[in-house]
Amino acid sequence: MTAMLPRVERLAHSDFTRDLDASVDELRSLLDLAADVKRFPERYRTALSGKSLALLFEKPSLRTRITFELAIQQLGGFAVLNDGPIGAREPLKDMARNLDRWVSGIVARTFRQQTVDDLALWSSVPVINALSDMWHPCQALADMQTIREHFGNTRGLKLAFVGDGNNVAGSLMLNATRLGMDFAIATPPAYALPSDVVALAESGIEVTTDPAVAVRGAHVVYTDVWTSMGDEHEAAVRRTAFEAYQVNDQLLSQAAPEAIFMHCLPAHRGEEVTDSVMESSRSVVFEEAENRLHAQKALLLMLLSRDNPNQ
Numbered sequence: 001m002t003a004m005l006p007r008v009e010r011l012a013h014s015d016f017t018r019d020l021d022a023s024v025d026e027l028r029s030l031l032d033l034a035a036d037v038k039r040f041p042e043r044y045r046t047a048l049s050g051k052s053l054a055l056l057f058e059k060p061s062l063r064t065r066i067t068f069e070l071a072i073q074q075l076g077g078f079a080v081l082n083d084g085p086i087g088a089r090e091p092l093k094d095m096a097r098n099l100d101r102w103v104s105g106i107v108a109r110t111f112r113q114q115t116v117d118d119l120a121l122w123s124s125v126p127v128i129n130a131l132s133d134m135w136h137p138c139q140a141l142a143d144m145q146t147i148r149e150h151f152g153n154t155r156g157l158k159l160a161f162v163g164d165g166n167n168v169a170g171s172l173m174l175n176a177t178r179l180g181m182d183f184a185i186a187t188p189p190a191y192a193l194p195s196d197v198v199a200l201a202e203s204g205i206e207v208t209t210d211p212a213v214a215v216r217g218a219h220v221v222y223t224d225v226w227t228s229m230g231d232e233h234e235a236a237v238r239r240t241a242f243e244a245y246q247v248n249d250q251l252l253s254q255a256a257p258e259a260i261f262m263h264c265l266p267a268h269r270g271e272e273v274t275d276s277v278m279e280s281s282r283s284v285v286f287e288e289a290e291n292r293l294h295a296q297k298a299l300l301l302m303l304l305s306r307d308n309p310n311q
């Protein structure tokens with residue numbers, strides 16, 4: 001017997017190029033749906049039947065690429081992959097209007113946020129940001145799902161990010177504050193979150209250069225690589241600048257007693273995090289990685305499911 005596909009609320013916005021493309025209510029619905037998809041995957045296995053999505057990757061990926069491909073397949077759709085620079089062999093606006101004729105959606109990992117925005121501008125199908133220099137919204141969805149699962153709720157918790165004020169930090173700040181969490185970030189002075197990103201937070205955040213201050217009372221301690229993709233030429237300088245920003249047992253012991261450790265991965269043990277923290281019972285990094293699959297299924301459903309008039 002074929003299971004009835006549950007009714008899925010659609011996003012008002014036709015793309016997901018940044019975290020703020022979903023309202024706070026939509027974010028909550030998406031996380032509820034992600035939990036249902038995780039629990040009852042078979043209910044959704046025909047939701048994208050007959051639909052193809054193009055996965056465009058300008059940068060390497062393990063988690064994002066594999067979880068999107070699997071998510072699309074497990075929802076009954078088909079993923080087509082294309083690696084390489086976007087807008088180099090032919091203008092982006094031509095590429096976008098080619099893809100438009102073949103696929104029902106585009107998932108893009110790009111060097112510049114402008115590239116994702118331009119794909120959304122020039123194509124009529126939903127465009128999903130699979131990481132840009134500015135944001136990593138799909139990662140933050142999986143992270144919020146992981147925090148909800150672990151603590152039962154997000155409200156009243158404190159998330160401390162230690163390290164580079166990068167794409168992952170920006171998306172986390174937005175999602176955490178939108179879900180009622182306190183957010184603190186400790187970075188070296190030259191690597192702070194840009195002020196226009198901080199201005200988008202739902203509530204005031206704690207900005208410091210002292211990791212111990214940020215993690216005080218934190219329920220979640222989060223870090224990411226010191227050198228993001230595209231910044232490799234700065235790696236040596238960054239290793240020095242971030243030396244005092246390693247998440248190790250000593251730093252983690254200053255967080256709340258029930259604190260968990262999170263990292264989007266890939267992790268560089270011995271740099272932003274120690275092997276001991278990665279392997280500790282506080283570490284939920286593989287739960288986060290698993291939830292990429294479920295959270296992205298929920299996102300695909302809310303952008304592309306059958307009753308969505310965008311499709």
Ligand code: CP
Nearest residue numbers: 061062063064264265
């Ligand atoms: N966390 C994450 O986005 O991993 P990948 O770069 O492997 O996709």
Ligand code: NVA
Nearest residue numbers: 166168228229264265
């Ligand atoms: N900040 C990292 C995240 C990788 C998933 C990067 O952009 O390379």
